[in-house]
Amino acid sequence: MRKGLLATIALTAMTAMMAVSGLMSGAAQAADPIKVGAIVSATGPASFLGDPEKKVLELYADRINKAGGVDGRPLQLTVYDDGGAADKAASFTKRLIESDGVDVIVGGTTTAATMAAVPLVERAGVPFISLAGAVVIVEPVKKWVFKTPHTDRMAAEKVMEDMKKRGLTKLALLSEDSGFGKSGREQTVAVAKERGIELVADETYGAKDTDVTAQLTKIKNNAAAQAVLVFGLGQGPAVVTKNYRQLGISLPLYQSHGVASKEYIRLAGGAAEGVRLPAAGLVVAAQLPDGDPQKKVVTEFTKVYEDSFSTEVSTFAGHAYDGLMIALDAVKRAGGTDKAKLRDAIEQTKGYVGTGGTVTMSAKDHMGLTLDAFHMVEVKQGDWALVK
């Protein structure tokens, strides 16, 4: 009898355990992957932005999966390369929504690619976190659209704030004939009006120009100018910087956040000395004071990125990291991937500390960064130095 009881207990225990483990394996199978879609310009003219973005998304998707996923659900990342073409970005967005059935989309490396995807995600109701700069993406606010990078408007504001500190009120603007430069020009013009800065010159140059001495000569001969702001991306601003020194212009030179990578200093060489620009904390990770909330995040991200790819970290890589992390953070808070709940959770992102700054979104603000997210840096001896 006793023996029989013992056997029964053992048997029951065993079945119970089997049942539990069975349940558990069942649960693991039932844990659908979190489907994250991404459209980046990994090739083409914007590849210097899109390539690090793609690498970061893949790297972190891999790391998160190795660490057990999010809430026990693995991450399934689908990345498409639009090659810098807006029409391709639109068709890939369609594919992500319709055939891949993604829960959230990260991407749109450029403003053009983002704006091409916007109507599609708005119609389908899929949360979309853009990695592009222009302010038009989140102003006016679109229900399903968010973004991680700082806007050109903020860059203009930061520059003018710094000008005021130095007692300068007359600005000469030289903007690039590209999407980024044009939008930057518009914002600069608007911000200048608000902040009481007088624009005394408004010149442009082509993104692939090899010589801008003609435009700079005009600025040089403009007696009113007290400072010069260049709004551009890639090699153009480096050409401008070299020509600027060649002509011996002595006015303070500002660049936009579009050149906040070591590449700019490398290309412009000694000519870059003394140039000031607004940049994210990531660029000056090592120099941030220990009390800075971003210090830990940016130092860690820099280390992971540079160990994995043995190239210098760029702010653009940081934007992709922020986009992915904000999305996953929202998945946790929404308790799943129901699209409407996920969207609400992204909108409620509060105090997320990323590479771009501290993000607190709201129904009116789908970017969530304040001017504090920018640090004014100056090029000193071939490196960035925080302007105090």
Place this chain on the structure above:
Amino acid sequence: MFAELLQYLLSGLTIGAIYALAGLGFSIIYNASHVINFAQGEFIMIGGMASATLTASGVPLPLAILIGCGGAMLVGVLVAKFAVERARNASTVTLIIITIGASIFLRGIAELVWGKDFKRLDAFSGETPIQFLGASMQPQSLWVVGTAGVLIVAIGLFFAKTLTGKAILATSHNRLAAQLVGIDVKRVVLASFALSAALGAVGGAVVAPITFSYTEMGIMLGLKGFTAAVLGGLGHGPGAVAGGLIVGIAEALGAGYISSAYKDAVAFVIILAVLLFMPNGLFGKRGTERV
């Protein structure tokens, strides 16, 4: 006022010398094969990229330029041999499209070999600007203008004095007759591709310190070079040089006095005007039927 004008002229001259070299490359190939080679810009890119990356890894500059030149010549011959020659009987338009294809292919290969980022090449003799009557220029500009000048004279002598040069000229005048007197026309075409590739590569190396080098640097330089060649009269060497200088100076003056927004438009307005009003260019022979 005068200093301003002089500054524009100096800027225009530097940029114009680069266009002139590219334009000359178009003309040489056009002469030998009646192909407008849109891969000319890619030869410039190869020269610039090779010299920038090789010097960065410790190769002395002159050697790096030579290697870049050799590489470009090899690529030029391969393009001629495997892309252009095989389509020998195709129409001119087809041939042009083939060269556009070759240029896209070369850019892709270059992206794989060298990556997508910009490469820096140090200026050959420092970066202290030279002051000249109130205008200033980079010392590298003198290198560009000087190199262009030397190459242009050398090319002139090559055509006038050497047998190979004369063979190319003969082929350009009358392909059939040239063949009849024993000129190996196929080899002439190969030689012309090699020559203009070398020309482009040297140009690429001397402009790299000013423009930086990257895999897409050849697109705009190629287009402007083409404008220069058309302006001067396709196939007319000195015409291409004059064309390049005119386009460069017009651009600089346009940017300075009209608006920098229309700088690139200047070149293309010129090419439209030339095609409409003087299709043979400034120096091209009138009424020559090239079929």
